[in-house]
Amino acid sequence: MEMKVKSPFPVVCDAIDPSKISFKPLPDGSKIPAIGLGTFASDRYDGKTVAEAVKGAIAVGYRHIDCASIYGNEKAIGAALGVVLASGAVKREDLWITSKLWNDMHGDGDVLVSCAQTLRDLGLGYLDLYLVHWPFPNHHPKGCTVESRSPAARPYVHEKYMRVWRQMERLVEMGLVKHIGTSNVTIPKLKLILRDAKVRPACNEMELHPHFQQQALFDFVKESGIVPIGYCPVGSPKRPQRDRTPDDTCDTEDPVIVAAATRLGVHPAVVCLKWAIQRGQIPIPFSVTRANYLANLKAAISEPLTDAEMAAISKIDKGCRLVKGQVFLWKGAKGWEDLWDLDGEIPAWEGSR
Numbered sequence: 268m269e270m271k272v273k274s275p276f277p278v279v280c281d282a283i284d285p286s287k288i289s290f291k292p293l294p295d296g297s298k299i300p301a302i303g304l305g306t307f308a309s310d311r312y313d314g315k316t317v318a319e320a321v322k323g324a325i326a327v328g329y330r331h332i333d334c335a336s337i338y339g340n341e342k343a344i345g346a347a348l349g350v351v352l353a354s355g356a357v358k359r360e361d362l363w364i365t366s367k368l369w370n371d372m373h374g375d376g377d378v379l380v381s382c383a384q385t386l387r388d389l390g391l392g393y394l395d396l397y398l399v400h401w402p403f404p405n406h407h408p409k410g411c412t413v414e415s416r417s418p419a420a421r422p423y424v425h426e427k428y429m430r431v432w433r434q435m436e437r438l439v440e441m442g443l444v445k446h447i448g449t450s451n452v453t454i455p456k457l458k459l460i461l462r463d464a465k466v467r468p469a470c471n472e473m474e475l476h477p478h479f480q481q482q483a484l485f486d487f488v489k490e491s492g493i494v495p496i497g498y499c500p501v502g503s504p505k506r507p508q509r510d511r512t513p514d515d516t517c518d519t520e521d522p523v524i525v526a527a528a529t530r531l532g533v534h535p536a537v538v539c540l541k542w543a544i545q546r547g548q549i550p551i552p553f554s555v556t557r558a559n560y561l562a563n564l565k566a567a568i569s570e571p572l573t574d575a576e577m578a579a580i581s582k583i584d585k586g587c588r589l590v591k592g593q594v595f596l597w598k599g600a601k602g603w604e605d606l607w608d609l610d611g612e613i614p615a616w617e618g619s620r
């Protein structure tokens with residue numbers, strides 16, 4: 268059971284003025300802050316710990332929080348947001364709150380139910396952004412291993428995705444969410460979604476870090492007028508063993524990243540975030556450690572990387588996808604590569620319709 272967050276909203280002397288943090292404008296005039304705080308703790312921290320970090324992060328100047336129902340901590344984060352808003356120090360309209368629809372809520376009628384639950388848990392009247400977390404319907408138990416396969420898992424079927432998207436569009440009409448967006452899609456999927464959407468995705472959340480730059484998808488997203496939000500921006504260095512494979516590389520140990528960090532006198536994580544912001548994506552680093560989340564926010568306002576450093580980082584892409592999505596594989600799928608349309612097409616799966 269989630270604990271209520273009781274400690275008051277602190278006033279801190281080392282806070283960063285949020286108006287100094289740049290933002291990306293959206294077509295309706297709203298502004299999404301150039302960096303946000305991730306809240307996926309895997310099973311390392313409980314909801315109360317993450318909620319305290321959310322409160323501390325807002326106190327030091329964060330205004331953008333990336334949540335999701337599957338992270339299992341929206342109730343605790345909602346209690347923290349309640350303390351922040353009740354203090355009067357921050358207004359709801361100054362915050363950018365994202366949440367996401369989980370894969371077991373893709374059925375007709377499910378999207379409104381899920382969004383309403385998230386709003387209740389977060390204690391909010393609306394979300395700034397609601398994402399379809401993954402384009403694959405499935406269900407798997409909490410804490411399951413990467414070998415686990417759900418009998419409910421299905422591949423991408425565009426007509427079915429659009430039924431989910433229509434429900435997302437309805438949330439915008441109802442005023443429950445300001446913007447909707449995609450996550451973990453590929454160029455072929457996004458092309459179909461853009462062809463058929465009445466309300467276009469405002470943002471696309473995708474894995475982005477120096478060793479996984481996804482240049483083609485990144486370019487396509489930007490050319491389509493969609494804001495890219497980058498997850499695992501530091502390369503998720505503390506992810507659990509079960510989410511690692513022997514071929515994974517480590518961004519924060521890369522000599523190019525380390526050299527820039529040494530020049531600037533910062534942790535290599537901060538260099539990854541500077542690269543992200545200067546490249547044009549919005550990083551959403553996770554941290555429950557005050558010194559780290561403060562350093563990450565400072566990355567957005569302190570000395571930038573040089574053109575030479577940016578050029579050097581553009582050359583260290585290793586195509587190293589960390590979040591492979593193995594648990595979402597359906598019966599008949601061979602491996603995680605099947606989720607990502609590596610041949611530039613959505614494969615036709617037997618029994619997928």
Ligand SMILES: NC(=O)c1ccc[n+]([C@@H]2O[C@H](COP(=O)([O-])OP(=O)(O)OC[C@H]3O[C@@H](n4cnc5c(N)ncnc54)[C@H](OP(=O)(O)O)[C@@H]3O)[C@@H](O)[C@H]2O)c1
Pocket residue numbers: 304305306307308333334400450451472473497498499500501502503504505506534536537551552553554555556558559560562563590
């Ligand atoms: N849409 C999706 O499907 C999806 C998938 C994955 C993640 N996400 C979102 O993206 C967020 C970020 O991804 P992530 O949490 O996997 O990885 P990440 O942000 O790349 O890495 C987080 C880890 O880096 C450490 N760290 C952060 N800043 C640091 C600093 N300045 N110095 C040293 N260490 C630092 C943190 O440790 P400490 O806590 O010890 O500071 C934390 O364990 C998630 O929390 C979630 O909100 C979305």
